[in-house]
Amino acid sequence: MAKRAHRENRHGREEESSGRKRRNPLKAAGVETADYKNVGLLRTFLSDRGKIRSRRVLARRLSGGKVPAALDGLAEEVVALLTAEQEAMLGDARAQRDARIADVDSVEDAAAAATDGWARISWARLGVEGETTLAQSAVTVRCLQRPDGSLPESEDEPDLIADVARSY
Numbered sequence: 487m488a489k490r491a492h493r494e495n496r497h498g499r500e501e502e503s504s505g506r507k508r509r510n511p512l513k514a515a516g517v518e519t520a521d522y523k524n525v526g527l528l529r530t531f532l533s534d535r536g537k538i539r540s541r542r543v544l545a546r547r548l549s550g551g552k553v554p555a556a557l558d559g560l561a562e563e564v565v566a567l568l569t570a571e572q573e574a575m576l577g578d579a580r581a582q583r584d585a586r587i588a589d590v591d592s593v594e595d596a597a598a599a600a601t602d603g604w605a606r607i608s609w610a611r612l613g614v615e616g617e618t619t620l621a622q623s624a625v626t627v628r629c630l631q632r633p634d635g636s637l638p639e640s641e642d643e644p645d646l647i648a649d650v651a652r653s654y
Contacts, residue, residue, distance in 0.1 A: 548574055587649070597623040600651050604628075609646035617648075626653040 494500055515527055544553045544563065548571045555563040586603035590596045593616040599605035600620075609630060612620075617627055629649040632638055638646055 546571065593619050596620060596650050597625050600625040604649055604651045607648050607650065609641065609648045610644075612648050612650075620650060621653075624653050625650050 515530075517524070517527060521527075544555050544567060545551075546553060546567060553563075553567065587606055588595075588599040588603060589606045590599055591607070591611065593607070593612060596605040596607045596612070596616075597620055600623075605625075607616075612627070620626065627648045628651050630638055630641055630646050631649070632643070633645055633647060
């Protein structure tokens with residue numbers, strides 16, 4: 487973990503800082519004192535119509551882009567961007583998960599498929615005997631579910647699907 491620098495705040499108390507200083511745009515321009523006559527410098531802080539800029543730039547984590555957003559709708563914009571980013575991340579995670587699941591028809595195929603991912607097999611074909619056979623290959627049943635993905639009340643329901651994977 488990176489070491490954090492300590493500094494005094496404006497009230498004389500010591501506080502922890504991230505070590506990353508905020509860049510002063512005046513110092514970056516080489517200006518010692520702000521002068522109202524320096525129109526070129528002041529234009530960097532003004533809009534085309536001569537108003538102080540009331541926009542902030544939102545950095546997008548997933549796509550890596552930056553989006554300008556007005557301050558009056560900033561909260562709604564952040565919520566919308568976060569929702570979109572999280573839905574995209576969830577979609578990617580589900581796609582990766584589904585790419586590693588193999589649908590199989592026999593206990594031997596389930597044991598082979600579970601060595602580097604997951605296997606999905608009918609519980610009627612697997613049963614308790616097949617579960618014991620899989621346990622010898624260090625593969626266990628992780629979940630029983632209905633075809634629609636919901637959880638069953640008991641393992642005696644018809645058409646259940648077993649998800650199997652390596653035990654650790």
